[in-house]
Amino acid sequence: xxxFQNALSNFVHDVASGGAVRHLADAGYSISEIAxxxxxxxxxxxIAAVMWEHFVNTGKICLEEPKEVHEKIRFVKEQDAYxxxxxxxxxxxxxxxxxxxxxxxxxKALYQKKPEFLQFLDLLEPGDREYIELLPWPLTSVYHELDxxxxxxxxxxx
Numbered sequence: 001x002x003x004f005q006n007a008l009s010n011f012v013h014d015v016a017s018g019g020a021v022r023h024l025a026d027a028g029y030s031i032s033e034i035a036x037x038x039x040x041x042x043x044x045x046x047i048a049a050v051m052w053e054h055f056v057n058t059g060k061i062c063l064e065e066p067k068e069v070h071e072k073i074r075f076v077k078e079q080d081a082y083x084x085x086x087x088x089x090x091x092x093x094x095x096x097x098x099x100x101x102x103x104x105x106x107x108k109a110l111y112q113k114k115p116e117f118l119q120f121l122d123l124l125e126p127g128d129r130e131y132i133e134l135l136p137w138p139l140t141s142v143y144h145e146l147d148x149x150x151x152x153x154x155x156x157x158x
Contacts, residue, residue, distance in 0.1 A: 014050075017038050017039075017040045017042050017050075018050055020034075020037065020038055021034055021038070021042070021047055021050045021051060021054075022050065022051075022054045024037055025050075025051040025054060025055070026054075028147075028148065028149065030126070030127030030128075030130055030131065031044050031047050031048055031051070031127070031130045031131065031134055032044070032126070032127065032130060033127065034047050034051075035047055044130070044134055045134060047134075048134035048135050048136065049136060051135065052135050052136050055144075057072075057073075058072065059072070059094065059099070059145075060144070060145045060147070061142055061143070061144050061145070062101065062142065062143040062144075063138070063140075063142055063143075064143075065143060066099065066101050066143050068095070068097050069093055069094070069095060071091055071092070071093060071094070072091070072092045072093075072094050073089060073090070073091050073092075074089075074090050074092070075087045075088065075089055075090070076088045076090050099145050099146075100145070100146040101143040101144060101145055101146060102143070102144055102146050102150055102154055103141050103142075103143060104137065104141065104142050104143070104144045104150075105140075105141050106132050106135075106137040107136075107137030107138045107139045107140070107142075108139050108140075109158075110132070110133065110137060111139060116158050117158050119158070120156060120157075120158030121133065123156050124152075124153060124156065125152065127149075128149060128152055128153050131149060131153075132153065
């Protein structure tokens, strides 16, 4: 019964705000800015989890060393002549050679709470600090696309 309620809750959240969170995250909004834009209230931790999943699915964050070619999966809704609806899986090959990545070890640093890392967090802009603190970084290294946010963050050394 709990699995059904969790699935239903995730579905409701995705329908109500998942698309908006993904769109605003792609536009570079911070987690607080996204929360302020949503019509349906969503905890910042949930927004961060949706962003994380979206960034992993789109290749902005890679859990393994990035490859030159990335497969992107999407589903296309189709209707036959009789009105029957079905979904078809479409796999696209995306060229990753233009993307630059940086190695991030924020999960381990957040877990250890070393003084030098906490000082580093104090130097960050509020939106960037929130990004580091709320995304569900694993305890292992990940690769993050070197976008404007990550350029600002990696300029500061810890």
